[in-house]
Structure formats: structure tokens, C-alpha cells
Amino acid sequence: MDADTQRVAVAVRNLSLALPEGGDRANAVDGVSFDLVAGEILCLVGESGSGKSMCAHALMGLLPKAVRPVSGTIRLGETDLLAQDDAAWRDTRGRRIAMVFQEPMTALNPLMRIGDQMAEVFEAHGQLTPKERRARAVALAGEVGLPNPEQIVRSYPHQLSGGQRQRAMIAMALALEPAVLVADEPTTALDVTTQAQILKLIRDLQRRRNMAVLFITHDFGVVAEIADRVLVLRHGKVVEEGPASAVLGRPQAPYTRTLLSAVPTMDPPTRPPLSGPKAVEVVGLQKTYVTGGGLWRAKRRTAAARDVAFALHRGETLGLVGESGSGKSSVARLVMRLIEPDSGRVRLGDTDLTGLKGEALRQARSRIQMVFQDPFASLNPRRSVGRIIADGPVAHGVPLSEAMERARRLLGLVGLDEKALERFPHEFSGGQRQRIGIARALALEPEVLVADEAVSALDVSVQAQVLALLEDLKARLGLSMLFITHDLRVAAQICDRIAVMRQGEIVELKTASALFANPEHPYTRALLDAVPGRVRQAA
């Protein structure tokens, strides 16, 4: 017992943080207590708005001005962090508690070399001589697994990949050997394969340095991968707490159970093979982006699509999966003719979409519709929901009253109250907005739906609902669907066949069950291995 209390690095007791008046609840965080123990990773899990990031920011003294701590203590050794002044905070940050942020690009200064930014940490705390600082920066770069530490400390953030930037951020956090590391969704912005590497890095460093880690995430796969203990937050309150194996294996709280069951599994349900007429046929699609180039610099060419070919049968869902930069979104936009291909054809039924222009293209477009990724950017904030849905039919000559009637029916179809017609997008949650986006796509009675990361921005429980809605609509309306995603779990749930893309090329295309059971291409295998939380499922 005594030994145990000694190992407690940070003790948070009964922490409550008040939101400004008029918020949706009084407290962002309400009576939360937990211990960060040396040599242990505590995962704070919750959906958006659960207050998990607020906890992290309270620990770093980085709360927004409007959020005030109203009760509780955060003890780091003998000091109560909530009671300290700014000068004391500056000393604590970096030296005793360090933080890794979600977005490595915005958390690094783009105009400063990586090595200088690492050295700055020592400078801020008045440690070492400039020469020693540089040496330490190189050593740290090596420790976090950056290639060629000597050279890489001299590069600028934009010259590094996302994963390397996150490694640099971690190196900066570790510079002063803090006892506590706070990681706020550190892998959310990264690809799965990179995510797996960073998770392993954090794991290794934490063991080597015997740090206490607070790891904030919304992803149960990541939790299964990295957590020793888990704390589930909902609306700012602790719902469940315990060792990872217990919380994930035998969840007690109903909310934890709902969350866990909403995480899609990696076993694709068996689906009857489809081979009907082709709804969409793509042949030899090529697209290369050329950027830069001028008097002194060579042009940079990025292949977004290299000889991409696939067929989408009527009633089928074809998944297009890949990491960022693989060209999957470009292919979706090429199919929609939102961008023009360099060569190749897109055939929609018996119409050649690539050959159409002007008015003919405008008319043909009603047959293929798109659901977008970002529920907050895909609806015009200044138009009512009814008009957003009705605009499409009106553009194709349907009288306004009839189009509004259709919008009313569609809202029912996607599970929203028809009162929503008069309201504006900001009054809806992310999941509801995505339903509106689906209703807009369906308003033109299309044959094909292209969903570009349509559920990626949503919380797991909402994600499950929207996926079920898409599946249900597809069956009821006889749609075909091209489903673009980076999430293999989601693809497993909804797709009949899956095409894996890398650097603009389709490297493997087969039925979902065959792809998961028997991946052939090494890249597909690497992708599947990198999906977090596979271990738990296998067990």
C-alpha cells in the first residue's frame, strides 16, 4: 500500500470544471478522480463532448479562460497544481508534466528547424549550454526513432511525414524527462500503419522511463492496444473505471457496453455475391497533380490515380480503402466529375460520363450523388435544411412546393423529424447533419451513391447508426454504393467487395470476406495488421 502511494505521480481528486453560463451543461468535468501511476498508461475514453480533453488541459494548466475549476485538487507530488500561479506553471510544464497534441503539423512551428524546437525546451527552462542542447536534440531524435538524427534535426516540419512530426513532438515532450506525459489523441490524425508505430513508441518510452501516461482517445481499438487502466467518461462524469482487461472484457456500465458493441468488428458478415448489370464502370482512370515548378524548381508530380479500373454492380457496395494520399478521395471526385481525369472513362449505366459537357452533364449528374465527409462543412450554414435538400430537385425543374414535399418525406426516411425543414444546420448534431447530407443526396433519386468518408467524423455510436441507415436505404431504394473510407473496420461491416488503394493504384480488389480472411498483397496485410485492437478480438 505504502509502495503504491509512492508510485502515484499525479492524484486528481473530485475535479469539477465549470462551463460558462448558458452551455449545454453546468460542468465540463464533474467530480472526476483518478491517479496517474508511474509505469502505467491510463486511457481516458469518451465520445466528443465527454470532457476528456478538458481533463488533459486542466492537468497542463491550459484551460480556456471561460472554463473555471470549481472544486477538487490535482496533486503532483506535494504541490496542488490548481493553486499554482503562472510562474510555477511555466516551471511545471515540460519539466514535470509534458503534453503531446493531436495535430503534429499545427503544434510545431513551421518556420523553425526541428532540432531548434527541441533545444528551445531546454532553453525555456534555462538548462544546458547551446552546444549541449544541440547534442541532446540529436540524442532525443534518435531515441524516438527518427531516421538520420544528425540530419533530421536540421529539417523543417513540412519536410517530415505526419508520423515523423509526431515523433518530433514526443521527443520535445520527453526532453526534460518529465514524470508524467499527457497525450491528447496523439494518433487520431495519423494513418493506421503510422498509428501502430507511434503507439508502440509511446509504449516503449513509457516502459523505459517508467513514466505515468494519461492517454486521451475516442478509439477503443487504441485503448485495447495501449491501456493498463481505463476510465470511461460521459458528459463529464466517470462512468466506469478499472484495469483494461476488465473494462474491455467485462464492462459493467451499460454505457460502456453500448460503446463497445458499437465498435465494428473485423469480421465481414457473409453477403451473397453480386454480379448483376454494372451501375458504374471505371476504365483506365489517370490523374496526376502537378504542383510547384517555376524557374528554379522542378515540378512535383503526385499520382492520384494510376490506371484505376473497377466495376460497381447494381445493388452492390464497393469499398475503396487506403491511407491518406492513396488517391481514394481523388477517385471518388473523378467518378463524380468534380475533378477532370487526365485520361480514362467513367461509364454510368450506358452513359459515358466523361464525355458529357455543360447541360448534358448537369442533367446526368442527378443519377450519381455524393455524401461528404465533414458534417460541419457540407451544409451551407445560411440555408434552411428544407432548402438544402430541395435545391437539387429545383435545379432539375421540380416545382418548389413539390421539392419541399419530397424533402419532408426524405427527412422521415433518414430518421429526422419533419420540423427540421425550417431549421438551420447549426442546430443539429454531427450525426443529424450527416443524415441531412444523405437526404440531400437522395433527393435526386440517384442510382449510385458515393460516400466519401461519410462516417469518419462521427462518434462510434453515431457511426453505427449512420452505417445502419445507409445499409437500410441501399436495400430499400436499390442503390449501388461506392464507399470510401480509411477505416477497415467500417469497410468490413458495409462493403460487398473492397479495393485497397496505395499511391493511386488499386493493389487488391476482392470480396470483403476473402480480403480479411486471405489478404494477398503485402500492403493489404500491413494495413490489416496495423488496425488497433486486433489482439483483443483474436483472444
Next chain:
Amino acid sequence: MSNALPLAAPARPRRRGPLAAFLRHPGAVIGLVILALVVAAALLAPVLYPTSPWRMVQRPFVPPFTLERVPLGTDALGRDIAAGLMHGAGVSLIVGLVSTLAALLIGVPLGALAGYLGGRVDDALMRFTELFQTVPSFALAIVLVAILQPSLSSMILAIALVSWPPVTRLVRGEVLSLRSREYVQAAIVTGQTTFTILRREVLPNTLSPIVVLASLMVATAILLESSLSFLGLGDPNRMSWGFMVGAGRTVIRQAWWITAFPGLVILLTVLALNLIGEGLNDALNPRLSRER
């Protein structure tokens, strides 16, 4: 899948409207009050001073606050300064508003086209805009008024022609960022025409920065008008603040009030418009405003 999910309460209660935010801004309210006084002066001028402000009503160089009939004194020719100020208010407001509107009519469509169509159209339009920007605007305005003969309409035209380039650049920048928004792409995909997309999806979302810029442009236009009139390029039939400053400048040491009062009025009006612009900026672009 249950049908008809109840609509969750909005994620957070609606932000107080922009109007309330604007009125909580002390500077904006002061600006609004001053502007209201200027508007009232312009409207009441024909009632309070029904005769021409050019008419000589007293002996020259009556100092202010000495004669009740001419409270702000008279100028070198015995004209009533108070009457001149009130009649000049109308001229300043008309020139400010109309020339700004005209500049918006030129600048917004050009900026929208350049930003939305991109490519060659963008290049051509922006080079054309830069052509205007490289010429010093005041010099260009002087030349234009001199060529067109000084009158109210030529002055408005000249001011509009020299003040549209910033509008074009602002609108182009906004449209460039809006063009790649998903809701604009959604509108393309649902088969709406380019004109409809610009009118419904893009331009309404550029409105707030345009309104802010316009309020500041009115102030600049009033200053330009005063400067032109100061140089004697104003409408010879209309009394204007700039003209009054210009007329009094030679006797500024003997009769300070002839230049001081119109100068003060110009200062207050321009200040009011700038305060209003700042208030509008804080109200319409809450994320850019200083922490409140």
C-alpha cells in the same frame, strides 16, 4: 433503426444574435449615435436653413458663440458656418454611400468571378485589378474629376473607380476558400448552375467581411470627397466640408473657426464610421475579434 429520432436540443443554445453583439460594443454605439446626428443634420438642413448656405448673412469673420443668429460664426465672405456644416452633411453622406455602393457593384462580381472560375479568368481579372492598385488612388481621382468636370456625380464616379480593387481582392480570397467547401461541391453535384451556386451558396457567406469593409470604405470616400473639395474639385453648386476647410485655410491664423469646425466634423464622422466598422467586425466575425 427507429424512425424519427427526436431532435436533440441544439448542441448549445443559440449564440446571441449579431445585433445584440454589436450593441454591446461601446465604441459601435458611440459611432452609431454620431452617425445618427450627421444623418439628422443632413435631413434637417433644408428645414433649419432653407436658404442657400452660400448666401452672405452677416459681416465676415464673426467669431463663434458671439451672435445668436450665427452660432458658429461666419467665414471670410460672411457665410454662416453652421448652415454650411448642415448642408455639407448631406453631400458627404451621399458621396460616401453612393460611391461605396458603386465600388461594391464593380468589385463584388469581379472578385466572385475571379475566385470561382480561377485559371485564366482569375489571372486576367487580377492583373486588371492590380493595374488600378498601382496607380495612386488620390491622383487618379483628381485626374478623373478634372477630366469629367467637377460635379457631384463625377466625384462619386471617380471615388468608386479608385476604391473597388480592395473589394475585388477580398471577395476573391473569400470565394477561393469557399469554393472548395463541401457544400459548394454538393451544389455542383446536384446539378445547380454556376450562377445559382455563386448567388446561393458562395456570396451569402462572404457577406460579413464585405459589410465590414463597406463601412470603412464609406469613411474613406468621405475623406476623399473632402480632399477633392479642398482642392476646389468639388461640385461648385454644393456646400461641402472639404470646401469649407479649403476656403478657410488662407485665414487660419486670424479665423481658426472657419477651418476647425468643418475639420472636426469630418474627423468625428470618419471616426464614427470606423467605430461602427470595428463593431460590425466583432459582431459578424466573432472568432477574429478580441477576447471579450
